[in-house]
Amino acid sequence: MKIEDILTTRNWVGKATPRLEDARHVTGEATFIDDLDMECYQAAILGSPYAHARIKSIDVSRAEQSTGVLAVLTGREVADQTQPIKPRAITEPVIQYAMAVDKVRYVGEPVAVVVAVNEYVAEDALDLIQVEFEPLTPVVEIADALKDDAPLIFEEAGSNVLLHDVMEHGNIEDAYQQADRIVKETFHIPRYSSTPLETWGMIVKYQKATDSFVVWANDQQHGRSITNLCHTLGIPADRLRFNVPDIGGSFGIKLALWPYIALMALLAKNVDRPVKWIQTRTLHLMAGSHAPDAELELELALRKDGKILGLSIKDTENDGSFIHTAGIYALIKFATMVGCYTIPATRAELRTVVTNRGPTVQNRGVGKPAMIFALERMVNLAAKELGLDPIEVRFKNFVQPDQMPYTTPSGEIYESGDYPQCLRKALELVNYEEWKQTQERVRQEGRYVGIGISCGIEPGTSNLGYYYTTSGTPEYTGNAEGAIVSIDFDGHANVMLGSVDSGQGHGTTAAQVVADMLAISPDVVTVNSQIDSLVSPFLGHSGVYSNKFNDVDLGAVIMATKKVRDKMFRIAAHVLELGEAELTLKDGSVQAIKHPDRSVPFKEIANLAYKRILMLPEGVEPGLKEIAYYKSPYAKLPSREDFNVQLTHSNSVHAVVVEVDVETGMVTFPRYLIVHDCGNQINPGVVEGMLIGSTVHGLGAALYEEFIYDEDGQLLSSTFIDYLKPTAAGIPRFETVSQETPCPYTLLGSKSAGEGGSITSLAAIANAVEDALSPFDVKVTGLPMTPEKILRAIQGTKEIR
Amino acid sequence: MPIVRIKINGTEFEDEVEARLLLVSFIRAKARLTGTHIGCDTGHCGACTVLLDGRPIKSCMKLAVSAQGAEITTIEGLAEGGLHPVQEAFKSHFAIQCGYCTPGMLLSSYALLQNNPEPDPSEIRHALVGNLCMCTGYQQIIDAVSHAADQMKGKERIIDEN
Numbered sequence: 001m002k003i004e005d006i007l008t009t010r011n012w013v014g015k016a017t018p019r020l021e022d023a024r025h026v027t028g029e030a031t032f033i034d035d036l037d038m039e040c041y042q043a044a045i046l047g048s049p050y051a052h053a054r055i056k057s058i059d060v061s062r063a064e065q066s067t068g069v070l071a072v073l074t075g076r077e078v079a080d081q082t083q084p085i086k087p088r089a090i091t092e093p094v095i096q097y098a099m100a101v102d103k104v105r106y107v108g109e110p111v112a113v114v115v116a117v118n119e120y121v122a123e124d125a126l127d128l129i130q131v132e133f134e135p136l137t138p139v140v141e142i143a144d145a146l147k148d149d150a151p152l153i154f155e156e157a158g159s160n161v162l163l164h165d166v167m168e169h170g171n172i173e174d175a176y177q178q179a180d181r182i183v184k185e186t187f188h189i190p191r192y193s194s195t196p197l198e199t200w201g202m203i204v205k206y207q208k209a210t211d212s213f214v215v216w217a218n219d220q221q222h223g224r225s226i227t228n229l230c231h232t233l234g235i236p237a238d239r240l241r242f243n244v245p246d247i248g249g250s251f252g253i254k255l256a257l258w259p260y261i262a263l264m265a266l267l268a269k270n271v272d273r274p275v276k277w278i279q280t281r282t283l284h285l286m287a288g289s290h291a292p293d294a295e296l297e298l299e300l301a302l303r304k305d306g307k308i309l310g311l312s313i314k315d316t317e318n319d320g321s322f323i324h325t326a327g328i329y330a331l332i333k334f335a336t337m338v339g340c341y342t343i344p345a346t347r348a349e350l351r352t353v354v355t356n357r358g359p360t361v362q363n364r365g366v367g368k369p370a371m372i373f374a375l376e377r378m379v380n381l382a383a384k385e386l387g388l389d390p391i392e393v394r395f396k397n398f399v400q401p402d403q404m405p406y407t408t409p410s411g412e413i414y415e416s417g418d419y420p421q422c423l424r425k426a427l428e429l430v431n432y433e434e435w436k437q438t439q440e441r442v443r444q445e446g447r448y449v450g451i452g453i454s455c456g457i458e459p460g461t462s463n464l465g466y467y468y469t470t471s472g473t474p475e476y477t478g479n480a481e482g483a484i485v486s487i488d489f490d491g492h493a494n495v496m497l498g499s500v501d502s503g504q505g506h507g508t509t510a511a512q513v514v515a516d517m518l519a520i521s522p523d524v525v526t527v528n529s530q531i532d533s534l535v536s537p538f539l540g541h542s543g544v545y546s547n548k549f550n551d552v553d554l555g556a557v558i559m560a561t562k563k564v565r566d567k568m569f570r571i572a573a574h575v576l577e578l579g580e581a582e583l584t585l586k587d588g589s590v591q592a593i594k595h596p597d598r599s600v601p602f603k604e605i606a607n608l609a610y611k612r613i614l615m616l617p618e619g620v621e622p623g624l625k626e627i628a629y630y631k632s633p634y635a636k637l638p639s640r641e642d643f644n645v646q647l648t649h650s651n652s653v654h655a656v657v658v659e660v661d662v663e664t665g666m667v668t669f670p671r672y673l674i675v676h677d678c679g680n681q682i683n684p685g686v687v688e689g690m691l692i693g694s695t696v697h698g699l700g701a702a703l704y705e706e707f708i709y710d711e712d713g714q715l716l717s718s719t720f721i722d723y724l725k726p727t728a729a730g731i732p733r734f735e736t737v738s739q740e741t742p743c744p745y746t747l748l749g750s751k752s753a754g755e756g757g758s759i760t761s762l763a764a765i766a767n768a769v770e771d772a773l774s775p776f777d778v779k780v781t782g783l784p785m786t787p788e789k790i791l792r793a794i795q796g797t798k799e800i801r
Numbered sequence: 802m803p804i805v806r807i808k809i810n811g812t813e814f815e816d817e818v819e820a821r822l823l824l825v826s827f828i829r830a831k832a833r834l835t836g837t838h839i840g841c842d843t844g845h846c847g848a849c850t851v852l853l854d855g856r857p858i859k860s861c862m863k864l865a866v867s868a869q870g871a872e873i874t875t876i877e878g879l880a881e882g883g884l885h886p887v888q889e890a891f892k893s894h895f896a897i898q899c900g901y902c903t904p905g906m907l908l909s910s911y912a913l914l915q916n917n918p919e920p921d922p923s924e925i926r927h928a929l930v931g932n933l934c935m936c937t938g939y940q941q942i943i944d945a946v947s948h949a950a951d952q953m954k955g956k957e958r959i960i961d962e963n
Contacts, residue, residue, distance in 0.1 A: 018892055025900030026888040026907065028836015028876035035835035120821065197840045197848055197901040197935045248838070248901030249935050281841040503899030503936045685895040689937055693898060696938030720845035720933065728929040728939040733922075757938075 001747060003680075006558055008519045008585045012512040013748065016685030017522060019508045021501070030246045033201035033218045033278070040203055040276035041070055043264060044122035046112040046129055047283055048104035051140070051356035051713025052151065053133040055102055055111065062128040063114055068121035071270045072129070073113045073263060075101035081266055082232045085259060088467040088475075089327025090162040090352060094154040096323050098232065098259035104133070105153055105321040106358050107714055108287030110260075115267050115275050138356045138713035142295055142318050145353045153321055153354040162319075163327040163352035165470055167334065167640065169409035170345030172301075175310025179301035183382040187374040188782030188801050189294040191318075191357065191707040194364045194697050194758075195725065196502075198248025199284040200257050204264040205274035212239040213265050214274075217257055220250040220502055221543025222531050225258040232262045244531035247502035251697075252545065254502070256289045256322065256361040285718045289361035290707055292329055293318045296374045300382050301345075306393040308382075310345040313337055313374075319352050322359030327352040329360070331466055332367035335645035338408050339375045340419045340455045341397040346409050356713040362545065364697060365755040368459065369762055376454040376763030377780065380770070390767075391427065394455055395420060405744075411642035412459070413634070414649045415745045417677055422653045422739055423455060426675040429737060430655035435671075443775065449670070450772025452656045456760030458678070459646030460547030460752025466638040466645045478635040479548055479647060482537025483556035485514065485564050486625035489610045491588060491603030493518060493525040493561075498537035498629075499544045499553055501529035504754060505686040506549055510557050512682055513748070517561045518602075519585035537627055547752030550682065551648055555630030555747050563626035571608055572600040574617035634745045648743050650751040652676035654695070654764035660772045662794055665787030667703055667769060669732030676756055677739040680749035684738065687753045692734050695757030700726045702765040703784050769800070805865050809834060810878025818865050825849045827865035828875060836876035836904045840933070847932030850905035851875050857912040859931070876904035879911060887911055887949035894945035898936030906932045910946045920950060 007013060024030045060072040078099040085096045099110045112129050116122035137151045144150060145160040153160055176182060202217035213235070219225050222242050230237050247254065260277065268275045279288060294317040301310035315333050319326040330350035337346055379397075383390035399406045401418040408414065426432075432451065439449045465474035482498035493514050501507055507527035515522040536542075537556070569580045572590035576583070576598055584593050591599035608615055609624040616622065632647045657671035674691060681687045704724040708716045717723040742749030766780040769790070778793040782801035793800045806815045807827065814832045828837050828851065837860060840848035844862040851860045852874040860873075879885050887910050890896070897903050906929065913920055913928040920928065925946045926939075934942060 016895070019895065019897065021900065022892040022897045025897050025903045026876075026884060026891055027880060028834070028904050030900050031835075032838070032901065034829075034839070037833070120819065195935055197846060197899070197933060198838070199840075247899065248840075249899040251935070278839075281843060281846075505898070689895045689898055689941055692938035692940050693936045694938075697935075719843045720841055721843070725933055725935070726938075727933065728926040728943060731939055734938070734940055 003748060006747060007516040009516050012515045012522055013682050014680065017508060017512055017683055019505045019686065020511055020522065020527065021505060021507055032198055032246045032248050033203065033216060036203065036216060036245060038203060038274055040274045041115045041117060041271055042119040042122050043113050043115045043267060043275050043277040044119060044126055045110045045283065046126045047108035047287060048100060048111050049107065050104055050133050050135055051107050051138040052136040053104050054136060055100065055104065056132040056134050058112060059130040060112060063125040066125050066128055068117040069114060069125045071115040071267050073267050075099040075111065078263065078266065082262055083234060085324050086231065087323040087326065089331055089470055090323060091470050092157040092159065092162045094157050094162065094323050098262045106287065106356050108283055108358065110263065113263055113267060115271055140355055140357065140709050140711060140713045142316050142353050145355045153356065160354050161351050162354055163330065163350065163470060166349045167410070168347045172310050172312060172345040172347040175301045175345040179309050180304040181302050181386060183300045183302065183378065183385050185298055185378060185381055185781060187296045187298070187377060189296060189370040190701070190783050191290045191293040192701045192705040193290045194251035194253060196249030196251055196253055199279040199281055200254065200260065200288060201278040202257060202261050202264055203274050203276045204261060204268040206268040213268065214241045215261055216243045216245060217261055218247045218254055219244055219257045220247065220254040220500060221541070221545055222533065223538060223540050223542030225261065226533060227540050228258050229262055233265055242531065242533040244500045246530070247500055250502035250544065251364040252362040252366065253289055255545065256359065282718050285723055286715050287358050289322070289359050291363035292320065292360040294370055296370060298374050298378045300378050302382055302386065304386055306383065306386060306388045306396045308341060308343050308397050311337060311343045312347040314349040316351045316353060318355050318357060320357040320359045321354050322361065325360050325362065326354065327470065328362060328467060329367035332645065333371040335410065335412055335466070335643055336368045336371045336457060336459060337375070339372055339457050340399060340651060342399050344409060357709055358707070358715065364694065365758045368755065368759045369698065372456040372759050373762035373766065376456065377766055380767050391453060394423060411644045412646065413644060416679065416741045416743050417649060417651045418739065418741050419455060419651055422651060422675045422677055425737060425739065426653040426655040426673060430657070430671055430673045432655065435657055448660045448662055448772040450658050450660065450768040450770065452764045452766065452768025452771055454654050454760050454764035454767060456652050456756065458650040458652065458752055458756040458759055459648070460650065461551045461632055461647035462546035462548065463635045463638060463644050463647055464541055466643055469638055469640055476541050477637060478631055479552050480539055480629055480631035481542060481548065481553040481556045482539060482627060482629040483553065483560045484537060484625065484627045485557065485560035487564055487568065487602050487606050489606050491601060491606055493520065495525065495527040495557060496536060497527065497529045497553065498539065498542050498556060499549065500531050502544060504549060504690065505683060509682050509686060510554065513554055513557060514561050517558065518565060520588050537629065539629065547754050550750040550752065551746045552630050552632055556628050558747050559628035559630050560626045563628060564624060567620065567624060568602065568605050570617060570620055571605045575600050632745070648745060648751040650676065650678040650753065650756055652756045652760045654760045656764045656768045658765065658768040658772055660769060660790060665790035667785065672732040673735045674757070675737045675739060677741050678753040678756065679743040679751035680740055681738065682748060682750060688736055690754045691736055691757050694755055695734060695761045696726050696731055698758040698761030699731065699765065701783055702762050704786070706784050803866050805869055807868050807871055807873060809873045810875060820864065820866055822865045823861055824863040824865045824868050825860040828860060828873065834875050834877050838901055838904060840901065847905045847909065848902055850908045850932060852908055852912060857909050876907060879907060885911060886952040887914060887946060890945040890949035890952065894941045894948060896937060896942040896945035902932060902934040906934065906942060913946065914950055914953060918950060918953060922947060
C-alpha cells in the first residue's frame with residue numbers, strides 16, 4: 001500500500017505534534033503500578049547475600065509467626081509448584097526456577113518472599129528468616145568461568161559455557177590470504193543498564209471461585225509474559241488476566257519481570273487480598289538485570305588501501321545466570337557485525353558464559369552497542385596501522401546507496417540508507433578540518449582536544465526466530481502486532497494499541513496517523529496504550545521491544561483504521577446513493593467529491609452502525625470497531641545460512657569533539673553533533689527526544705556507568721551514588737540533524753528510532769578521547785573511560801580498558 | 802504512635818504514624834497523592850521531590866514526623882487556576898517521555914524559577930542535578946525551563962506596563 005493511499009490528509013504525520021500523553025504527567029495524574037488505588041498486602045524479597053552458595057536449610061517459622069505477616073514462600077515450594085524457566089538461545093540443558101532452589105547463583109537472587117500487611121512489616125520479617133548457606137567458590141570473571149577446574153554454575157550443564165557456536169559466511173580464509181594486513185584487538189564491554197527510573201512492580205490478585213489470577217505489572221512485553229506465566233504456573237490462558245498501567249521507562253530492562261510475577265501468584269493464592277511487590281532500587285541494580293559484560297575479539301583483514309576483505313569476531317559474553325536471556329546478545333552482535341560496511345566474508349565465534357554475576361536481559365540495543373563500539377574502534381585502529389585516514393577507510397567500505405537493498409554475508413537485508421551522505425554532512429557541519437587545526441593549536445597551550453567519528457547501524461523490528469537457530473524449531477518467528485480501532489457512537493476515533501508505551505509517545509504517534517487517515521484532528525482521537533489482556537489484541541510476542549512500533553505496531557493501526565474507513569465509505573455511499581469512488585473524507589464527514597454539500601458526518605455513520613442497524617446497507621455488519629494484525633511482509637524464516645535477524649535499518653553518524661583535562665581525567669564536550677536517518681519521521685519532536693535520550697544512555701556507558709563486582713561476586717555499585725548516571729550538568733548540548741531515506745519495507749517509510757544513540761555514541765566518544773590523548777599514545781579498548789582510568793593511561797598504562 | 806499534622810497543597814492531613822514512616826510514604830499512602838514518585842529510596846534520583854515550606858526537598862530523605870506542621874506542595878498542587886508556565890513548557894518542548902521523573906523535575910524547576918527568574922542554561926543544569934531522568938537526556942527539559950523563564954518574564958512585563 002502506498003503512503004498516498006494510507007493518508008487522506010498530510011496535516012499531522014511528519015509534524016512535531018505535542019504529545020497527548022503529557023497532560024497527565026505534568027499534573028501527577030499518570031497512574032503507574034504503585035499508584036493503583038487497591039488495598040494490597042505487600043511482599044518483600046530476601047535476596048541472597050552470597051554470589052554462590054548451597055542453601056543447607058531455610059527456617060521461616062519465626063517470620064511466619066511474626067505479627068502482620070501473612071505468608072512466606074521459599075524455593076522448594078516454587079520448584080514443587082512451577083515449571084522451570086525455558087531457555088531460548090542456549091544449547092546446554094539447564095534447570096532454573098523463578099527462585100533459588102538448593103543453591104544461589106548471584107547476590108540478590110530471591111531466596112524467600114514474605115507477604116505482610118505493609119512493606120515495612122514485610123521488610124522487618126526478612127530479618128527473621130534463618131538461612132544456612134554453605135558458601136561455594138564464586139565465579140565472577142569470564143576467565144574464571146572458562147578454567148578447566150572452574151566451579152560449575154549449573155552442574156547439569158557440565159560446563160559454564162552454555163552456548164558455543166561458530167558461523168562463517170563468505171570465504172573468510174580467502175579474505176585472510178588476500179589481505180595485506182590482519183589487525184587484531186580485544187575489547188572489553190562493561191556491564192551497564194539503562195536503569196528505568198521506575199523499578200519493577202506488580203500486583204497479583206487470586207480469584208478463588210474461578211481459580212484464576214489478575215495481574216497488574218509494569219511489564220513491557222505482556223504477550224511473552226502471559227505465555228511464559230501460563231507455562232510456568234501450569235494454567236490455561238483464560239485463568240490469567242494481565243493488565244499493564246503506565247510504565248516509568250523500560251529500555252528492555254522490564255522484559256524480565258515474569259518470573260517474579262509467578263512468585264507473587266503463588267503467594268496470592270494463600271492470602272485474601274492482592275499481593276503487591278515494588279522492587280527496591282538496590283535490588284533493581286543487583287538483581288534486576290543488566291546488559292552483559294563481554295570480551296570481544298576482532299580481526300579485520302584489510303588491503304593496504306583500506307578495503308576491508310573480512311571480519312572475524314570472537315565474542316565471549318558473561319550472561320550472569322538468567323538462562324532465558326543467555327545467548328541472545330551474542331546472536332545480535334553477530335547479526336550486526338559488519339556495521340555500515342560491505343565486508344564480503346565473516347566469521348563469528350560466539351560463547352555465552354554463565355557466572356555468579358547478576359542476571360542479564362535485552363537492554364536498549366542488545367549487543368548492537370557493543371558490536372558497533374568494537375567495529376568503529378577497530379576501523380580507527382586499522383587506519384592507524386595502515387597509515388590511512390580513518391574517515392577515508394569508512395568512505396572506502398560503506399555500503400553505497402545504489403547497492404540498496406544490500407544483503408550482508410549472513411543474510412541481513414539493509415533495505416535503505418545513504419551512509420556516505422550522512423558522514424559527509426556530519427564532517428561538514430561539525431567543521432572536522434577546522435577542529436583538526438584547533439587541536440594542533442591548543443596542544444601548544446597544554447589542552448587536549450580530540451575529535452571522534454562513529455558510523456553506526458541501528459537495526460530494528462526483530463525477526464524473532466533467529467534465537468532458536470541454535471537449538472532447532474523456532475518457538476516464535478517473524479514480527480507482528482495488533483491494534484483495535486473504532487469510531488465511537490459520537491463520531492470520535494478510539495485506538496487500542498497491542499503494545500504498551502513506556503515513554504515513546506506511541507499514543508501521540510498513532511493519533512497522528514489515524515488523524516491523517518480519517519482527515520480529522522488528533523484531538524478527537526483517543527489512544528489507549530495501556531494493556532488489558534481481556535480486550536487488548538494478543539500475539540505471543542506482543543509488547544514494546546526491538547524498535548518495532550514504527551513498523552508493525554503502526555502497521556496494525558493503519559490496517560484496522562483502513563477497515564473502519566472502508567466500512568464508513570460503504571455506509572456513506574449507501575446513504576448518499578453514490579459510488580464509494582465518488583467519496584472522500586473531510587472534517588469528520590464522508591463527503592461527495594463533486595458535491596461538497598452532500599456529506600455524512602462520522603457521527604451519523606456511527607449511529608447507523610451502532611443503533612439503527614436495520615438501516616445499514618445489505619451485508620454490512622453492525623458496529624464500527626475493527627481489529628487488525630499486521631506482520632512485516634519482509635521477514636523470512638531464518639536459517640544458519642540466511643539469517644535476516646532485523647527487518648529495518650536506521651543509521652547515524654556521531655561527530656564528537658571532546659576536551660580531556662589531563663590533570664583531572666575529566667572529559668567535556670565542546671561539540672556533539674548527530675546526523676541520523678530513521679526514514680520518514682512521524683513525529684520529529686518525539687524522535688529527537690529518543691535520539692538524545694539514547695545518546696545520553698551511551699554517554700553514561702562511555703564515561704561513568706559500570707556494575708563493578710569484587711572477587712566474592714559482591715556488587716560494589718548498588719546505588720546511584722556508586723553507579724553513576726549522567727545528570728543535567730554533565731551532558732553536552734546536542735546538535736541533531738536528520739536525513740530521511742524512506743524505508744521501502746514499512747508502510748509509512750519509517751525506521752527504528754529508539755536505540756540509535758546508545759549504539760553509535762560509544763565509539764564516537766572513545767575515538768574522540770583517544771584522539772585527544774594521542775600525544776600520550778593512549779589506546780582505548782574498554783569502557784567506561786572514567787577519570788581514574790584516563791589518568792592511569794596517561795601516567796603510563798597507555799591503555800583505557 | 803505520634804500524631805502528625807502536615808498541610809499538603811493547602812489541605813490539612815492528620816494521622817497517627819509510625820515514627821519511621823517516610824514523608825514520601827505519608828504523602829502517597831496517607832494523603833493518597835501519588836504524583837510524588839519513588840525512584841531510589843536512597844536520596845539520589847529526585848523523583849520524590851516536593852516543596853517543604855517553599856524549598857525543594859527529597860521526601861524519601863525525611864521522616865513524616867520531622868515534617869510536623871510543615872506546608873508541602875506536591876505536583877498535584879502546582880497548577881493554580883491553569884497550568885504553571887513551567888508545566889506548559891514541559892508539554893510544548895517534548896521534555897517528557899515516560900513521565901516518572903516529571904513531577905520532581907517540575908518542582909525543582911519551579912523552585913529555581915522562584916529564586917532565580919532569569920537562570921542561564923548552566924544555572925538550570927545545576928539546579929536539576931539532583932533529579933535524574935533516564936529517558937530524555939535532559940536537553941529538552943533544560944530548554945523547557947529556559948522557555949518558562951522567558952514566558953514568566955513576558956507576563957510580568959505586561960503586568961508592569963499596565
